[in-house]
Amino acid sequence: MDNEMNPLRDLWQKTKPVSPSPVSVAALQQKAKAHKRSSILFQYSNIVILFSFAVIIYLYLGVWFPYSTIIGKTGVWLMTGSMMLRVAIEWLSILRAKRIRPDAQLLESTNTALDYYRFRKRIHGPVTFLIVAVYTAGFYMLMPEFTSHVPTWLSLLVMISYPLGAMVLIWQIRKGIKKEIRELKELADLQDAIVKNQDMI
């Protein structure tokens, strides 16, 4: 051990703070269990919402209001399929997040977290926009058949309100991307700081 550090170490040992009495093990375990539960709930809630939405779309547009034309049927499948693809991506994302181990070496866990956020950047960026585009294409493919069954004002209202909804969705996605890009940058900086000078040794 480096002797030059002794004065600092002595100063630290003399003045370091006294630890407050810890919470009981039982209370900590209870908190840990609650934390695990809420984390699982948070991770899987997206999947449950998206999957339920896909099922509702399929039941509503494919069963209750069966589209008979090829273009209408294709529209239903594109909408349901794009939602299911999103579900699969979210699932994959959870599996990748699980690879980030809090007990791994710092460099290893930083690299794994970087891989995860690079993956998130890809799926939040081009892949999600592609999914939104396919879903939108599917939606407008329903319109010819839809307009023949409902009054014109209603089909117009549906067609006009869709882009507004899509804009809100895109704004939400962009917000998510910005947050995750910040995380990505932080992790890249940390990785730089860890490996800095490594080559010089």
Place this chain on the structure above:
Amino acid sequence: MSAPQPIQFDSIYEQYHDMVFQVCTGFLKGDREMAADLTQDVFINTWNAYSSYRGDASHKTWIYRITVNTCLQHLRKQKNRTNVGTEALGDRPDEEKPGDAHFTDLYQAIGQLNELDRLIIMMVLEEIDYPEISQIVGISEGNLRVRIHRIKQKLKKLLDHG
């Protein structure tokens, strides 16, 4: 080297609580209240990772790995929440500062280091061996020595001019 024997979570908690708290306090520039919360987060992560302890490192190294990862994750979360840099000890009200002048000087100096250097110096001050620290961070011992030398020079300068 034989693998460490698994021990009960209770004894890990009891044995390492103070050590984790000291590192968290230094990392958070002397904020003891937040350090107590962060210490709890460390042990929540420890509890969650407990079943997957592989025995490839001593319990102490393992706990330090979790501490270092949790501290840095906490900082990232905080930055994301506030979207600003971390606050300096000097920004806190006086009554929350520890009373001892040396203590405050040391924390202020440590607080001016970057987050990784702050964690490394806390482990050095807690008398963790260099091979163990290099195991925790994941860098070579040679690189670690160079880095510690630089941190020490920076700290000395900060304390002399403080």
